[in-house]
Amino acid sequence: MSSTLTSKPPTAAEQRVLILAPTKRDGEISAALLLQEGITADVSTNIDSYVEELRRGAGALVLTEDALFHRNSGPLHVALKQQPAWSELPVIALVRNSSDGSIDRQLKLLGHVTLLERPVLLRTFVSSVQTALWARMRQYQIRDLLVKEREAREEAERTSRLKDEFIATLSHELRTPLSAILGWSQLLGRDLLDEKETREAVSSIERNARAQTQLIEDLLDMSRIISGKMRLDVQTADPTDFIAAAIETVRPAAAAKEIRLHSVLDPNAGPVAGDPNRLQQVIWNLLSNAIKFTPKGGEVKVILRRTNSHLEIAICDTGQGISAQFLPYVFDRFRQADGSTTRRFGGLGLGLAIVKQLVELHGGRVEAQSDGDGRGSVFVISLPITAVHSQLPAVALKTPASPSPRERKAAIHSLDGLKILAVDDEADALAIIERVLVMAGAQVYTSTSANDALVAARKFQPDLMVSDIGMPDVDGYELMQMVRGQGYKFPAIALTAFARSQDRTRSMLAGFVAHIAKPVEPTELIATVAAVAGRV
Structure with a gap:
């Protein structure tokens, strides 16, 4: 007994x-x-x-x-x-x-x-x-x-402990880039730097701002996944395209560590039905992890092959590897192999959880393989070649194509004489929009509210409007209705921190012809404005 x-x-x-x-x-x-x-x-x-x-x-x-x-x-x-x-x-x-x-x-x-x-x-x-x-x-x-x-109590205690560890990690990961941004910004403001140090300061601010943007994107993605609000823009996608795009994105990071990055891609493996941007995100995430955990002089390899009715994408590295104890939990959110204050690698521990969820949303599966610490790792994605049904409703939207790199470059000086109405209740955000567009040759009229924007529209007769969405009293959607209600036909671009696919859909339905998520690259803003205005 x-x-x-x-x-x-x-x-x-x-x-x-x-x-x-x-x-x-x-x-x-x-x-x-x-x-x-x-x-x-x-x-x-x-x-x-x-x-x-x-x-x-x-x-x-x-x-x-x-x-x-x-x-x-x-x-x-x-x-x-x-x-x-x-x-x-x-x-x-x-x-x-x-x-x-x-x-x-x-x-x-x-x-x-x-x-x-x-x-x-x-x-x-x-x-x-x-x-x-x-x-x-x-x-x-x-x-x-x-x-x-x-068991339920132990699981609740484990989850609570993991969340506490995650909050501590999140605080660290957010404060670290903020420290660099704030420190360099203050030094720049006091004119204490020479020309070389100024370039280093600007580079550091940009690098840390991008790191913080990625952290926020991971948090938003996980929030969408947990709440069941992750949407896929499903279309026919060539896997060699989104894999190659992800490889090019991480190539500078691999070169900085002298890591050999190469691929073996079967051109006849696809195509697949899926969201190419999300699939590129999956590959980028796995490649970024592989490069992060692979020491200098190591190797990262991407293999694409077809297996019966599925295609397989394998990301192999010669890096740190995964212990047998941690391997079953490698895709758990909030879990990291090393969660201590002395850990060598940063991050929130969300990337692989997001990868798993995105792959499963495409009807596929992902698994991790490793022979243990110091033995490298292999992540294998299996995606069905059969059709995947989109979760988005069928809505006919006319949106300009994303500008190509060539168009972005050409658009830098293509706004000469263009009259633009910029609307944002945040003064700092409005100032940078104005500065970027003026440097590209546009005439910019700024408004901090919807009512001011209507007055400016009557006074200046703009060729185009760039507007925030989340504003007090009257938001960007209502502003768009008021603009159209008064008979103005100029095109409008939504520039907003509401970055979900359903937010984009709502913007299009409200009458905006393009939707740009904050933070925005200056070249992307200029290129989108130029594309909407027919300047490229």
């Missing part, structure tokens, strides 16, 4: 009746009678073997009067006292004279006892055993509930 609390169906041993009868013949007769009623019983003729069987499990005990007064009954009393908290093993005692006071003293040592005087009717005996077994099954149910409650 184990004291270990485990949730599992009762074993055959735990459902049987154990009979202790000094006379083997008496025990066998009782067991045979119970078997006729579908009850399994095992017989012991001495205390030692009985206690040994008891420790394997029992549904009920049947004892004779002789066993109660056996001089060696101590081990039986000890075994019954050692029952776990949930257990009170039913005992049926068969005695000749129930009024004997010495019997009462012995029964108190046994706990939960049903006393039957001999001779006993067969029906009474069988009924008592059945009742005892029923009571024992209820105890097993209580055991299972206790196990589930304990």
Whole structure:
């Protein structure tokens, strides 16, 4: 009879009746009678073997009067006292004279006892055993509930601990780039830097701002995934395209560590139905991880191949590897192999969780393989070549194509003479929009509210409007309705921190012809304005 609390169906041993009868013949007769009623019983003729069987499990005990007064009954009393908290093993005692006071003293040592005087009717005996077994099954149910409650509590405590660790990590990861941005900004503002240091300061500010942007994107992606609001823009995608794009994005980081980055891509592996931007994000995330955890001079390899009705993408590295203990949890959110304050690698521990969820949204799966610490790792993505249905409603939207790098470069000086109305309630954001567009040759009129924007529209007759969405009193959607309601036909671009796909859809439906998520690259803003204005 184990004291270990485990949730599992009762074993055959735990459902049987154990009979202790000094006379083997008496025990066998009782067991045979119970078997006729579908009850399994095992017989012991001495205390030692009985206690040994008891420790394997029992549904009920049947004892004779002789066993109660056996001089060696101590081990039986000890075994019954050692029952776990949930257990009170039913005992049926068969005695000749129930009024004997010495019997009462012995029964108190046994706990939960049903006393039957001999001779006993067969029906009474069988009924008592059945009742005892029923009571024992209820105890097993209580055991299972206790196990589930304990497991739920442990899981809640683990989740709470992981969240606490995540919040601490998040604070560190956000403060680190902020420290660099704030420090260099203050030095620049005080004119304390020479030309070389100024370039270093600007580079550091940009690098840390991008790092912070990526942290925020990861947080937003995980929020969308948890809330079930992650949307896919499903279309036919060539895997070689989004893989090559991801490789080019991480190539500078690999070169900085002298990591050999190469690929073996089967041009006939695809295409697949999916969101190419999200699939590129998946590959970029895995490649970034591989480069981060691979030492200088190592190797990262990308393999694309077709396997039956699926395509497989494998990202292999010669890096740090994954321990056998952590491997089952590698895709858990908030989990990192090293969550200590002395960890060597930054990050929030969200990247691989996002990868797993995005791959599964595409109907695929991803698995991690590693031979252990220092042995490198392999991440294998499997995607079906069959169609995947989009979660977006079918909405006909006319949006300009994303500007190509060539168009972005050409657009830098293509806004000469263009009259632009810029609307944003945040003064700092409005100032940078104005500065970027003016440097590109545009005439910019600024407004900090929807009402001011309507006045400016009447006064300046702009060619184009760039507007924030989240503004007090009247938001960008309402402003767009008011602009169209007053008969203005100029195109409008939404420049907003509302960056979800459903936000983009809502912007298009409100009348905006383009949607740009903050923070925006100056070249992207100029190129989009130029594309909307027909300047490229």
